[in-house]
Amino acid sequence: MAYWLVKTDPDSYSWDNLVKDKKVVWDGVRNYQARNNLMKMLIGDEVLVYESQSPKIVTGITTVTKEYFPDPTTEDNAWVAVELKFKKSFKKHVSLEDIKSLPELGNIALIRQSRLSVMPLTADEFEIICSMGK
DNA sequence: GCCAACGTTGGC
DNA sequence: GCCAACGTTGGC
Numbered sequence: 001m002a003y004w005l006v007k008t009d010p011d012s013y014s015w016d017n018l019v020k021d022k023k024v025v026w027d028g029v030r031n032y033q034a035r036n037n038l039m040k041m042l043i044g045d046e047v048l049v050y051e052s053q054s055p056k057i058v059t060g061i062t063t064v065t066k067e068y069f070p071d072p073t074t075e076d077n078a079w080v081a082v083e084l085k086f087k088k089s090f091k092k093h094v095s096l097e098d099i100k101s102l103p104e105l106g107n108i109a110l111i112r113q114s115r116l117s118v119m120p121l122t123a124d125e126f127e128i129i130c131s132m133g134k
Numbered sequence: 135g136c137c138a139a140c141g142t143t144g145g146c
Numbered sequence: 147g148c149c150a151a152c153g154t155t156g157g158c
Binding site (some may be wrong): 138139143144 | 147148149150151152153154155156157158
Binding site (some may be wrong): 031032033049113114115 | 139140141
């Protein structure tokens with residue numbers, strides 16, 4: 001079981017949308033590094049969702065329900081999508097500030113590589129963020 | 135709204 | 147194949 005974090009721009013697709021939809025095809029990724037991460041996701045992996053803009057927060061947890069397939073939003077088969085299912089909303093959203101304040105999380109790509117939209121987390125990093133979010 | 139960081143494109 | 151120019155992302 002692996003752990004991931006994906007970023008979304010709430011103007012285009014927000015956590016609230018996902019809570020209503022229950023499932024979403026995570027498409028539109030146009031960055032090779034991010035795509036390579038999508039391709040490594042396996043069914044059952046847990047994926048945190050982060051909203052950029054303001055406020056910048058991790059909102060909850062999803063699980064992978066479909067492994068990668070061609071991105072339906074483009075004919076270019078270089079790009080792939082996965083399907084994610086709602087699992088849980090955090091009682092307390094975890095802000096970027098909270099994450100930055102913890103030395104244990106100083107290495108995650110969210111901080112080191114702010115433009116990457118799909119990134120791996122270690123089990124420890126995942127657990128720390130979940131324990132802050134409850 | 136600005137700008138730094140980064141990825142991509144295209145001329146050489 | 148290098149690198150300058152450009153576009154985009156995302157934090158502030």
